[in-house]
Each structure stands twice: as C-alpha cells, then as structure tokens.
Amino acid sequence: MRNLRPITGVDLVARVRLTDLDTKEHPLKLYALINAESGSTPNNSEDALRSELQALGLSADIVPVGAGELNTAVQTAIASNPDALIVWGGDGSVACTLSASGPSGPPVLALPGGTMNLVHKRLHGEDMDWKKILASALSAPEPEPFSAGCVSEHLFFVAAMMGQVTALAESREAARHGQLLKAAQLAVNSDALTLDRRLRLESVHASGNQTFDAVAAAVVIGGGSAPRLEVAAIHPQSALDWMAIAVDALANGWRDADSIEIDETRTVLITDFDGQEFAATIDGETVTMPSGTIISLKRHAANVLRARPT
CATH class of the missing domain: 3.40.50.10330 (Probable inorganic polyphosphate/atp-NAD kinase; domain 1)
Incomplete structure (x- = not known):
C-alpha cells in the first residue's frame, strides 16, 4: 500500500x-x-x-x-x-x-x-x-x-473507497465470477468487517453541511448531465450487520444495500476519528489517505x- x-x-x-x-x-x-x-x-x-x-x-x-x-x-x-x-x-x-x-x-x-x-x-x-x-x-x-474526483490533485474517474472495506476487493472479484460462497468466506476472513475504525464524512452544501459517521465510505462520480459526487456512508451496527451489508452489496450493488446513507455534493471532507491515516482505493488503486482528506469534483x-x- x-x-x-x-x-x-x-x-x-x-x-x-x-x-x-x-x-x-x-x-x-x-x-x-x-x-x-x-x-x-x-x-x-x-x-x-x-x-x-x-x-x-x-x-x-x-x-x-x-x-x-x-x-x-x-x-x-x-x-x-x-x-x-x-x-x-x-x-x-x-x-x-x-x-x-x-x-x-x-x-x-x-x-x-x-x-x-x-x-x-x-x-x-x-x-x-x-x-x-x-x-x-x-x-x-x-x-x-x-x-473527475480530485484528491490532492490525483484524479479518479469512477470511485474512491475509504476504510477497511477496501480489503473486500478480492471478495468482489470472486462474486463477479459467480463464486458467491468464496466471496462470503473472503469477506468474513478479511479485516473489512471490523468496527474499530470509524470515519466522519462532511458533505459541503450552500444550505449547510451534512455530516455522516461511518465505518467505510464510497465517493462515486455521478452519472447524468450534471456532474456531481455521490457520497455513500456505510455504518453497520455489528459484525453480523457488516456481513449482511457486504453480501447484499456484492449481490445487488452498494446503492441498494441496507445501512448505507447517500448524499450528493461537489466537496466532501473525510476524517478518521483517531486522526490516523486510513486505507483507501482510488479507481482500484490501493493508497493511504491522511485524516482530513478533501475530495472535490473537477467538472472539466x-x-x-x-x-x-x-
């Protein structure tokens, strides 16, 4: 990493x-x-x-x-x-x-x-x-x-994912090939299901900022004629809940999974509760981000x- x-x-x-x-x-x-x-x-x-x-x-x-x-x-x-x-x-x-x-x-x-x-x-x-x-x-x-999304001048054109959920990459790949049992096993065994690390997301809006607490998050470049960032805050209440979210997202996509709040914005601030760096993937590339990372929309x-x- x-x-x-x-x-x-x-x-x-x-x-x-x-x-x-x-x-x-x-x-x-x-x-x-x-x-x-x-x-x-x-x-x-x-x-x-x-x-x-x-x-x-x-x-x-x-x-x-x-x-x-x-x-x-x-x-x-x-x-x-x-x-x-x-x-x-x-x-x-x-x-x-x-x-x-x-x-x-x-x-x-x-x-x-x-x-x-x-x-x-x-x-x-x-x-x-x-x-x-x-x-x-x-x-x-x-x-x-x-x-595109912009993180410290680094551009991404699909999505950035933050938190230990990034360890689910291998699990997602197994599900994509129809190996759902293997996908679930990988999800259970990975560090992605821990609740120990938490993030805070603050979406910027003219009418007032929106704040979400989450174990993991995704920032996706929205489709349609108006460019935007779709911010998803994932907040399971237990390891069992985390497992249900993981399997639901693998099978149906993260937008339809339970325990996920979604907001739209052009700028979002992401901080770690303990001020530590946190794991992330940007368009599939594994990186670490400092607490206080700002992700913004670059329209052109x-x-x-x-x-x-x-």
Whole structure:
C-alpha cells in the first residue's frame, strides 16, 4: 500500500476546439495506444484496430505499449497533436491518459480492454463491444468535457473507497465470477468487517453541511448531465450487520444495500476519528489517505470522445 502523492497532468495550450471534429474539411488525425497487457485486449489487437479503422476510411498511428511504458507513450501521443487519442486498455490505462491529457488536451476515445472496464461503462454504457464503440464514436463523434474526483490533485474517474472495506476487493472479484460462497468466506476472513475504525464524512452544501459517521465510505462520480459526487456512508451496527451489508452489496450493488446513507455534493471532507491515516482505493488503486482528506469534483478534468446521441 503506497501513500497518496499528487500527480501532475500535462497542461497544454488549447490548440484544437472540440467542434473541429465535426468538420469534413480534412481527415481526422488519430493516434492510438494499445495496452496489450490489459485483461481483454486480443493478441492481434494492433492488426484488428487497423483493420476496423480502414473499414471506416480512417488511419492512425498505432503504438502497442506495456504498462511500464504507458506514461511516456501518452506524453508522446499528446505531443503529436492528434485530433483524437484512442486508448485501448483497462481502467488504469484510460485514467492515466485522461489525467495526462487534461482539459486542454485532445479528446480521448476509450476502448474496453481491461477486466472491469468501469471508466468505459461510464462513457459508453453497458455494451462493451469495442468495434461498435469505435465505429459509432468515429462515425458520429461527440467530444465533450469529462468530470473527475480530485484528491490532492490525483484524479479518479469512477470511485474512491475509504476504510477497511477496501480489503473486500478480492471478495468482489470472486462474486463477479459467480463464486458467491468464496466471496462470503473472503469477506468474513478479511479485516473489512471490523468496527474499530470509524470515519466522519462532511458533505459541503450552500444550505449547510451534512455530516455522516461511518465505518467505510464510497465517493462515486455521478452519472447524468450534471456532474456531481455521490457520497455513500456505510455504518453497520455489528459484525453480523457488516456481513449482511457486504453480501447484499456484492449481490445487488452498494446503492441498494441496507445501512448505507447517500448524499450528493461537489466537496466532501473525510476524517478518521483517531486522526490516523486510513486505507483507501482510488479507481482500484490501493493508497493511504491522511485524516482530513478533501475530495472535490473537477467538472472539466479532460476531454472525451463518444458517439453523438441519436
């Protein structure tokens, strides 16, 4: 587990308007990065992408990269001034690219190539067919700003989870593969069910702040047309209650689980009752946060490319 440190994205001078992608006066200049080490990119991903682009009458500079090469590859891609940057990989690959590109960089078209593909689902919905996403986005492009959560200048594009509940990652993975008995066993054996550590969440509102006490919490980037943070405070009353919440959330999703209070805000302050650092995951990355961490909404964190709504 590492300590959370700020990361700085590339702050480019604005050089291409988002509406430029709607013009037909010149062919799109595309740059594509493929993380072949992601969970679900095919072995022939480079040839497959080139073939699909050719079918659309397009071409791109296509660069396969390993996980350790991604940061440098993203910087090189942005420096080439593409009209759009295609990233085929998992959530980490997309988050890295969006953070580096920032609000003045090229719009990013994310193709699902990971295991969970949570950022991709936020962008494109539940259909994770990369060929359909590519064709629809490039045939009727809709570049637009994309919001993120911000923790010490570290951006996240899906969710941050705080507290010992982060130890449930292995349990969630087992449930995702239909191994519910194993998921429950892992939840029981993990430190996630302890009630000893408690957090306080304070959501900021113009009409007055809202405070919640919790054993664990989640801050999720809300969907819809108005960017917002959804704050979930999880407050079990006993280890048995914690177990029920864990199984309910695994089976039905955390929004429908009992003993969870939900609020919407643009800024939330999270403190540990004892003033200690606490465990967290940010878009699946394990970190530690200091007591007094502030999570805020960044309305225009990057530019993305997806299909224009019909």
